[in-house]
Amino acid sequence: MTMKRRDFVASTALAAGGLILAPKLARPAGGLMTRYSLAPPVDPATKELLLSAVDAAMSSGAQFVDARVELVRTQSVSTRELQITGVSETSTQGVGVRVFFDGSWGFAATQELSKEPVARAAQSATAMARANAKIGRGNIHLAPVDGYGDVTWTSDFEIDPWDVSVEDKAAQFLALNEIAVAAENVSFVSSGVQSVKIDKTLATSEGTVAAQRLVRLSPFMTITAVSSDRSDFQTRGSVVEPAGSGYEYVNANMTSANVERWAAEASAKLSAASVESGKYDLVLHPSHLWLTIHESIGHPTELDRALGYEANYAGTSFLSPPEAVLGSLRYGPDFMNVEAERTSSGGLVTIGWDDEGVPADRWMLIDKGIFVDYQTTREQVDWISDITGITHSHGCAYADGWSSIPFQRMPNINLMPGEEDLTEDDIVSGVDDGIFVEGRGSYSIDQQRYNFQFGGQVFWEIKGGKKTRMLRDVGYQARTTDFWNSLAAIGGPSTYFVGGTFRDGKGQPGQINAVSHGCPVSLFQNISVLNTGG
C-alpha cells in the first residue's frame, strides 16, 4: 500500500505527461505571502506547494499523505419585506495536511501558503499520527487506489453566482418579497440566496493531483402570516432545495408564480384544520421525503457510525454488526431500490475525486428491499470486504474546508423511481383516508436511527382518493424499518425530484456537508400521526 517518494514522483510525472496543462501563472508575491491562483486546471505553484507538503510528511516517515489547498468563498444576500438585511462575503484559504501512520491519523493546517509553514504542518501532522499510533494501535489498512496524475473537475453550471451582482440579487428578492407581502395576512417575509464556490486542489502520496471547482446555491424564503387578532402565526419556508448548480437554478425556481403559491399557503395555514392524531396513509412529496431518506437511510448506512466511530456524538446505527445485516436485512419491499452516488449533475456532494483521491462512485445500498452495502472511505473497505467482496473505496472522504480533516461523509443517496410511471394523482387516487405532505419541516431521530418524528410545510387531507382541505400541526412518528416496509407505492420517473441540505452535521469537531437526495412521490400505509400544535 505505501509508496516511497521515488515512486510517487515517477507516477505523477508519468500521469501528468498525458494531460494537457493550461496553467495560470502564479501572481507575483505581494506583502508577506505568495498568492496562488486556484482555478482549475492544476496550478503549477499550488501543485509544487502541495508536493512539498507530501514530501515533508513522507520523509518524516508517513505511510500515506494527502495535502489539500482550498479557497472557499461564500456569499450571502438577505432581505426582509421591502428592505435589504445583509450582504456579506467570506473568503478563506489554507492548506490541510493529513498523515497516516501505523493505523492512526494526524492532521495539521495552516493559512500561510508558502513552503515553510506547510512543511511544518506536514511534520506536525506526522508527529500527531505517530503519537496516536502508540495508544491502542488499530489494525487499519487503506484500500488501494490508482494515482491519476493531474486531473480536473468542475460542477455543472451555466451562470457563475459571482457573475450576478449583489445589486441584481437584492432587486430580484425584494421584488419577490413584494409579491409575498401582498397576500392576505402575510406580514413578514425573509428571503435571499447563499452562494458557495470552492476551489480545491488535492495531492496524494499515491500520485493524484486533482484540481476541482464546486458551485452550490441555496435560495431561501420564509413567509409568515399573522392572524388579525395576533392569536396565531404560521410560516411557509423551505421553499426551494439547495443544489450544486449555477444561478440559472435560482432564476428557474424563485418565480413570481411560486411566491404567490407559497404566500397563499402561509395564509391558508392560519385557518387550516388542526390534524386529529391517529393512523393515516401518508403520501410524501419528494420535497419532504428526501429528508426522511437522509435521516433513516443516509445516516444508518455510514460504516464508521455502524462500527462505533461516531458513538460520542451522532451515535451508532441499527445496521450493525455488518455481518448480521449485509445481504439479509429487509429494509423495505421488493420495489425499494436505493442508490448512493457522487456522480449526478447538480448533486450537492457530486465530485470528480474525493478528498483522499478516490474517483466518484455509484453503487447500491438497498437492492430490491435488501440492505447490501454501506458508505465507505479507504480505511473502511477492509472492515467489510470479506462480506461484500468489494475491495475499493466508494469515495466518501470529505473535509468541509482547509482546516478540517477528511472523514466519511454522506454521498447523494436516492430512492429510485418505479418502473411504471405512476403520477402523483395515480398515487393519491389509491388513498381513502390519508395526508399529503410537502416540504421539509421539523425532523428528529434517535442515535441508532430507529425512532423518528417528522413534520412538514404543507399538509392536505386525502379523502376518497382526492386532496380535500388543508391540515396543519402534523407530525408522524415511526420506526425506520417498519416505516420503509409500509411503503406501498412509488411514483415513476416523472415524479422524481431532488432535494437536499447545505448543512448536514457529523463528526468532532463538527463538520458540515452538503448533500442531495432524489426520490419519487411515495405512499406509506398506516403511519402514526400526532398533533404537534402547541
Place this chain on the structure above:
Amino acid sequence: MSVGTGDRRGLSADEARELSTRILRSTSADEARVSLTSGWRGNTRYAVNRITTAGEFERVQASITVRFGKRQATITTNRLDADAITEAVASVQAQARLTPEDPEAMPELGPQRYADSAGYHDSTANLGPEARSEIAADGIQTAIEAGGIDVAGFLDVSAGSGSVANNAGLFAYHASTSATYSITARTADGTGSGWSGFGERDWAATDSGSAHAQAVETALRSREPRTLEPGSYPVVMAPEAVSDLVSRLAFSMDARRADEGRSAFSAEGGGTKLGERIVDERVRLWSDPQGLGSAPYTGDGLPIEPMMWVDDGILSNLSYSRFWAKKQGKQPTGGPGSLRMAGTEKSLEDLISETQRGVFVTRLWYIRSTDPRTISYTGLTRDGTFWIEDGQIQYPVNNFRWNDSPLFVLSALEDMSRPFRVRTSREVPAIRVGEFNFTSVSEAV
C-alpha cells in the same frame, strides 16, 4: 503572519489594534468596522478504545464591514497581507455601493468602556497533542480496566483572541480559552451506554478522570433496560439535559419577534408578555458574560453587562438589538448567550433521594422545534435513562421520544440542585419536574 508573538496564543491587544488600524486606514467608506478572530485550535478524538484522529491549526481572520450612507456590506477573509487587504476592501466597498440602502443600518459606536472578563487560562492553551493524547489514553484505560466497554471521546481546545475596532475610535478586545470534553462508554453487548462531559475555560478546574469513571459506570448500570411505557412522568434531569431545554427558552427571547406577533412572548391583541409570570417562581435565568469569561461586548462593540431574562419566574427582559431598542425606546441588551440558571445548595444525588418515583434522564438528543408559538420541541433521551423509586435509582429503562416545551417543564418545577458548568459559557442546575411528556419508546441504546 504568525498567530501571536507574545506568551499567549492569538493576536495580542496591540497586534489586534495595529492590524485593525491598518485595515481601517485602507477604507474610504463613511464608516468601517473590523472584527478580528485569531488563535489556535487543537483536538484529539478516540473511538473503539483507540485514538482515531488528532488535528491542530492556527488562524487569523478579519471581518470588514463598510458603510456609505445606509448602504453596507461585509467581507471576511484570512488573507491579510497588504495586497490582499487592499483587494478585500476594494471588493467590499464596491459591493456596499451596489447594495440597496438598509433603513435599519445603525451608526458605528464611539469609544466604549468594558468590564473585565478573565477568560484566558494557560492550563487550556498548553494542551498540546501529547497532553491531549494522555487524557484520551486515560479514558481508554478506564474502559479497558472495567472490561467489556468501548469508549469514544473528544477533547477540543482553543485559545486565542477576538477584537472589534471601528473608525469612530472604538476598540474592544478579549482573549479566551475553551476546553470541551466528552466521553461515551458502551457495553459490548450493546445494551448499555453512558455519557459524561463538560465545558470550561480553565482546564485546571476540570476533572476528566471523574468523567471517565462516570461514563463507564453509567454504561454498566444501564445494561439490559426494562420496558417503560410512554406517558407523562415525574423526571429528574441531569444538568446536560436542563441546558438543552433552557437554552432554547433563552434563544426565543427576541424582542422584535415578540413585538411583531410571532413569538411565544407575543401578547394576544398586541404587545408582549414582558412582566408576566412565564414559569415557576423559583426560576432565575440571566446572561453573565463576565462571570463566565466571555467577551463583554456584542459583535458591533456594544458593552454587555449581566442581563436578567427570567426573574422569579417573570419574563423580565427580551433581547433588543440596537435598531429595535431605538425604535421601541428601549435599551439594547445583547443576545441571550453566556447563560446561567440559579439553583439551590442541593446535589444531584439529593434530588434523586427526594424523588418518590420518576425517570432519571442523563441527556437529551436531536431536539427540534415543533411549534414556536409555545416553544415546543421534540427530541429523545440518551446514554443513561433510569427508573427512580423510593429515592433510589432502581433499574435502567428504555429511551424515549419526548414532546414538550421548556415553558411547560419549568412551570412544573419541583426542585433544583446547585448549578454545574455544562458548557464553556453555560451553567445550569439539575432539576426535578412534576411531569415530562414521553410520547413513544426509542429502542436505541
